[in-house]
Amino acid sequence: MSILVYANTAINKVHKSAFEAVSYGAQIAEKSGDKVTAVVVGNADNLDSLGKYGADNVVHVTSDKLDDFQPNLIAEAMQKAAADNNSSIIIFSHDLSGKSIAPILAAKMNAGIVTGAVDLPQTDGDFIVKKAVFSGKAYAHVKINTATKIISLTPNALEKKEFNKSASIESKSYELADSRLKVKEQKIQSTDLPLTEAELVVSAGRGLKGPENWGMIEELAKALGAATACSRPVSDMDWRPHHEHVGQTGVAIRPNLYIAIGISGAIQHLAGVNQSKVIVAINTDPEAPFFKAADYGIVGDAFEVVPKLVEAAKAMNHD
Amino acid sequence: MKILVCISKAPDTTSKIAFTDNNTAFDKNGVQFIINPYDEWYALVRGLELKEANGGSVTILNVGGADNDPTIRKALAIGADDAVRINMEPTDALGVAKQIADYAKENAFDMVLCGKETIDYNGSQVGGMVAAFLDQPFVSNASKLDMVGNTATIERDIQGGKEIIEVDTPFVLSAAKGMAEARIPNMRGIMAARTKPLQVVEPSAFENTSEVASYELPPAKGACKMVSADNPAELLELLRNEAKII
Numbered sequence: 001m002s003i004l005v006y007a008n009t010a011i012n013k014v015h016k017s018a019f020e021a022v023s024y025g026a027q028i029a030e031k032s033g034d035k036v037t038a039v040v041v042g043n044a045d046n047l048d049s050l051g052k053y054g055a056d057n058v059v060h061v062t063s064d065k066l067d068d069f070q071p072n073l074i075a076e077a078m079q080k081a082a083a084d085n086n087s088s089i090i091i092f093s094h095d096l097s098g099k100s101i102a103p104i105l106a107a108k109m110n111a112g113i114v115t116g117a118v119d120l121p122q123t124d125g126d127f128i129v130k131k132a133v134f135s136g137k138a139y140a141h142v143k144i145n146t147a148t149k150i151i152s153l154t155p156n157a158l159e160k161k162e163f164n165k166s167a168s169i170e171s172k173s174y175e176l177a178d179s180r181l182k183v184k185e186q187k188i189q190s191t192d193l194p195l196t197e198a199e200l201v202v203s204a205g206r207g208l209k210g211p212e213n214w215g216m217i218e219e220l221a222k223a224l225g226a227a228t229a230c231s232r233p234v235s236d237m238d239w240r241p242h243h244e245h246v247g248q249t250g251v252a253i254r255p256n257l258y259i260a261i262g263i264s265g266a267i268q269h270l271a272g273v274n275q276s277k278v279i280v281a282i283n284t285d286p287e288a289p290f291f292k293a294a295d296y297g298i299v300g301d302a303f304e305v306v307p308k309l310v311e312a313a314k315a316m317n318h319d
Numbered sequence: 320m321k322i323l324v325c326i327s328k329a330p331d332t333t334s335k336i337a338f339t340d341n342n343t344a345f346d347k348n349g350v351q352f353i354i355n356p357y358d359e360w361y362a363l364v365r366g367l368e369l370k371e372a373n374g375g376s377v378t379i380l381n382v383g384g385a386d387n388d389p390t391i392r393k394a395l396a397i398g399a400d401d402a403v404r405i406n407m408e409p410t411d412a413l414g415v416a417k418q419i420a421d422y423a424k425e426n427a428f429d430m431v432l433c434g435k436e437t438i439d440y441n442g443s444q445v446g447g448m449v450a451a452f453l454d455q456p457f458v459s460n461a462s463k464l465d466m467v468g469n470t471a472t473i474e475r476d477i478q479g480g481k482e483i484i485e486v487d488t489p490f491v492l493s494a495a496k497g498m499a500e501a502r503i504p505n506m507r508g509i510m511a512a513r514t515k516p517l518q519v520v521e522p523s524a525f526e527n528t529s530e531v532a533s534y535e536l537p538p539a540k541g542a543c544k545m546v547s548a549d550n551p552a553e554l555l556e557l558l559r560n561e562a563k564i565i
């Protein structure tokens with residue numbers, strides 16, 4: 001038996017979220033004694049690092065049909081790899097690629113699936129996976145009833161563990177159907193980490209008054225090595241790009257640190273960030289709801305506090 | 320152009336989340352229900368815009384009990400032509416997707432539009448599953464959808480950016496922010512919705528592949544530790560030495 005992990009790649013590299021997924025599979029395997037097989041589609045020049053996080057072997061699927069992102073075909077390849085490796089548990093990352101592929105595979109295999117897992121499954125007796133529901137306001141413990149089980153892991157939810165195995169790598173070309181979906185153009189925004197994978201996030205809201213004031217936010221983010229985010233009105237007014245919008249209707253993130261500057265802390269905003277490990281709120285209004293959700297707070301004017309924070313962060317980096 | 324829009328009912332975004340029956344059921348007491356925002360603001364409205372530009376029809380599909388009818392009527396008030404409710408309490412996404420796919424197979428839609436996820440279960444599952452059951456291409460997290468003849472040009476979010484793709488009908492799509500602007504139903508729409516057809520269909524047989532065993536609320540947050548605005552450097556000290564995250 002084996003645990004199969006889809007290890008996604010971006011810009012010729014196995015992604016950080018893929019290492020988390022592999023490490024998650026390997027931690028399940030520690031208990032079950034299964035082998036861990038990572039499946040990589042497309043080019044990646046760091047395949048051997050999959051062993052570090054617990055892969056025993058790597059199946060590198062090569063097919064020119066897979067040059068573009070083709071969720072239906074990747075699901076087909078995963079189904080074939082699952083059959084080849086006699087896999088009973090299949091792991092994805094709950095990122096944009098996992099969200100597309102995993103449900104297709106679940107339907108093809110009639111396998112029970114839990115998306116957005118935040119912890120290792122409980123395997124004594126029933127097979128139960130914990131996931132966030134109600135936009136981070138609660139958790140559900142979901143029981144999978146089928147022999148084949150599919151889980152997608154929320155990025156940044158669990159510490160990745162190192163196993164330092166040396167994984168064997170095998171190339172495989174599966175016979176795949178033709179896709180009707182043609183990719184015309186790709187707009188890769190940046191080689192930066194996507195917001196969902198950032199460990200530190202500096203975010204700002206309408207309290208900043210206008211887009212021209214984001215310089216100090218970017219500076220703070222840079223000094224801390226953090227990504228930037230914003231509240232919904234800020235992206236609605238085009239002060240910031242849409243992919244920075246976090247919350248109920250934007251992206252949901254769970255970084256180790258979320259700093260909210262000039263954001264009131266409306267429930268729909270909190271829904272996207274309330275799973276962050278540590279939350280800092282900076283706001284002129286001591287009654288701002290964000291302070292109820294925060295671990296640390298500063299009541300003060302962002303235009304005075306943030307420049308001081310930038311200085312302090314730079315000084316800290318020089319220590 | 321025949322368009323099927325799958326809508327789910329969700330608690331209003333400001334609802335207090337609590338559970339009953341020994342933490343096995345969501346406490347609906349005092350909760351206002353809405354159409355899941357992605358389904359309403361993006362999938363439904365873009366579907367209506369395409370119909371208005373190209374002709375055809377927009378059908379609403381919901382898998383749920385009779386208490387969903389007011390939510391379905393709201394979708395009709397926004398402008399859908401007719402609605403179908405598959406009469407069962409959803410227990411897992413595969414079950415829901417199976418019902419949707421069975422209905423869609425019999426009625427040959429040009430496209431099935433879903434939301435990218437529900438805001439209560441946060442599954443991001445149903446759309447992809449429907450596509451697999453129908454053996455159609457799945458375009459997830461779409462932020463733009465344009466049609467010329469039977470060819471769709473779609474912008475979708477992918478890891479690290481966006482992509483423009485082309486696909487011919489039929490296909491299944493999950494909608495994200497950007498696809499359309501929310502519409503508020505007007506009085507005429509609300510009146511018309513009362514008499515639009517809402518067909519109730521009994522579900523086909525299926526077995527649960529997964530089920531929620533219990534719910535849990537996160538532990539309450541401790542008090543927020545306040546730092547003086549005069550000394551923000553102290554915040555960084557705390558983050559480094561107490562929280563140990565930077």
Ligand SMILES: Cc1cc2nc3c(=O)[nH]c(=O)nc-3n(C[C@H](O)[C@H](O)[C@H](O)COP(=O)(O)OP(=O)(O)OC[C@H]3O[C@@H](n4cnc5c(N)ncnc54)[C@H](O)[C@@H]3O)c2cc1C
Pocket residue numbers: 204205206207208230231232233234245246247248249250261262263264265266267268269272282283284285288300301302303332356
């Ligand atoms: C269905 C629905 C979904 C929604 N989804 C989202 C979502 O996904 N994400 C989201 O963010 N919102 C969402 N919203 C909107 C949400 O309800 C709030 O309106 C929004 O989050 C407010 O943004 P804000 O905090 O930036 O602005 P405001 O509410 O205007 O708050 C600005 C804050 O800045 C403070 N401030 C002012 N000046 C300063 C200064 N000089 N220094 C420091 N602080 C200052 C003020 O005290 C205030 O607390 C949604 C709403 C609905 C109805």
Ligand SMILES: Nc1ncnc2c1ncn2[C@@H]1O[C@H](COP(=O)(O)O)[C@@H](O)[C@H]1O
Pocket residue numbers: 325326327328355357358380381382383409412415432433434435436437440441442443444445446
């Ligand atoms: N009970 C339901 N009836 C009809 N459509 C649904 C139902 N549940 C989910 N959907 C659709 O599937 C999408 C994704 O749901 P989920 O997989 O639960 O996150 C939703 O945005 C809806 O478009």
